[in-house]
Amino acid sequence: MTYIAHGAGGGPEVMTVASGPVPTPAADEVLIKVEATGVNRPDVAQRSGSYPPPPGASPILGLECAGEVVALGGSVTGFKVGDKVCALTNGGAYAEYCTAPQSQTLPWPKGYDAIRAAAVPETYFTVWANLFGTPHAAGASLKPGETVLIHGGSSGIGLTAIQLAKAFGCQVLTTVGSEEKCEAVRKFGADHAINYRSHDFFEEVKRVTDGKLVDVVLDMVGGPYFNRNLRCLKLDGRLSIIAFLSGPMVPEADLRPIMVKRLNVTGSTMRPRTTAQKAEIADALRAKVWPLLEQGKAGPHIHATFPLAEAVRAHELMESSQHIGKIVLTV
Template sequence: MVSVPQEMAFVAHGAGGGPEVLVPARGPVPAPRADEVLIRVMAVGVNRPDVAQRGGTYPPPPGASPIIGLECAGEVVAVGAEVRRWKAGDKVTALTNGGAYAEYCTAPEAQTLPWPAGYDAIRAAALPETYFTVWANLFGHGRLAAGETVLIHGGTSGIGVTAIQLAKAFGATVYATAGSAEKVAACRELGADEAIDYRQQDFAEEVKRLTGGKGVDVVLDMVGAPYFPRNLRCLKLDGRLVMIAFLNGHVAENVDLRPIMVKRLTVTGSTMRPRTTKEKGAIAAELEAKVWPLLAKGQAAPRIFRVYRLDEAAEAHRLMESSAHVGKIMLTVG
């Protein structure tokens, strides 16, 4: 039997605000519900939604922990009455519904996966948020298939790094955008066939040139409104635009919608957090079957940019907001 304390350290964000509101605090260890496991957290991934929640624009859904944090890895220390797969002592990584910036965190059994072979806690914790998101959107809603072409915006973000590598692993031709010569080089090193510096080049014109005027099959976008017209221009007949965030705005004005009809385009998108446990569990099962074997072989691995302690979460958020990173920003616990 693993001993579980009654109290734990976590990162509080008070009423919200800038990174400085993230401060160490203490509170009760959460109890797992019937379908949940309780994890002694060893490592946590830092993500854009964490920054949004800290700032007050991404509140947790009803019933979720108010503590920030959507992914973690660690050791199972207790299980709910309905849990069958896991037992105390198992090493797991989980897509949480919140609460990961803490020494202990609960997660539904269906959203919990084993560490890939050869992985440590930091690399395992870097997986859930970006891999669930990319798999559900790029391969689910976007239907990206072998032999197709894809344009991935934000190629050096956690999402971008994951999307480039998985798209290549499953046989696509990959173009990516990034904001500096250094980041363009990083995209190519990750496997992108071509990378475009969006500060120096019009990505729509570059895609036209690279594809001989045909366009790409899929665009994965997290920028939002300013890119919308050019994203439509980048797509070929029956192309798919998949939107997963609106970092630069969600209201697009004076947009010519005719390409959607003329080229039979699909415009789609989704968010991960509001999905049901059943929906997230289905994504987890596909990842374990199709992606975890690649990770065990050393393919499509997360790229860790910097690791902070849990009590340095404010610094991790400052780095996230600077966009100076290539890959994942992580927190270690304990």
């Protein structure tokens, strides 16, 4: 099969088209003939050498795909050859064929094609676990009627979080880096969009909430936002950290708000979670989110698609942060 290799790591230019054997599904896995695969920040981190795959995972890039089941592991019962599926993979999706545990595999939402289906798993698994999941599973347990601040609102994760929070009856504030992106996120349901380049987001949060602040902050920026995130939270608020695109270090953290306001600070990554933990998320998505996708109340926004062989261009766009929504590779 054809796949994208990234050698020892580096910039986007290290990725090349390569050829290798088609993977064999394990007992609990399906083999998918890939039609499309989503591009995500963890792919960029793995390619650069800062996010190596866990033991036993495919070294090939790619954490989500959509396509057709062409082979089944010996213990697979939930799918059959010919099924159209999308999956949260354990790596290997930048390829013509990819394996995935059956418990992390879901049918295409009704009305979806491969491109839209491939843009769902990584962001929806991540947002559900970190925004709506329970604290014991490192989630923020966002509830209807609460107010949430979502950083990086124009990213794939951000747009997913905005739509789901609104669908479940929450007030949504979000930060983005331009007036164009402010306009875009409002169209996807954000009640208030804050341009962080021209406004201090804490002051804006305080203003638009009349000083009541927010129940939950979903953060992918990291260290530079930590203190202001704590200040944005009301009593019993929750901060969920899912990435640190601007760095992991907080040189002078003020921990007093955590104690005074009884804050819960949590964080997680998706890839190291166990198959059983990911299966719980998949079950919740199928029951609670798939109906929203099929009714058009939520769904991925595709910013751009590229052929698999042009993965370099896709990563360059991802790293430019000029996109709004998802970038997808077609196979």
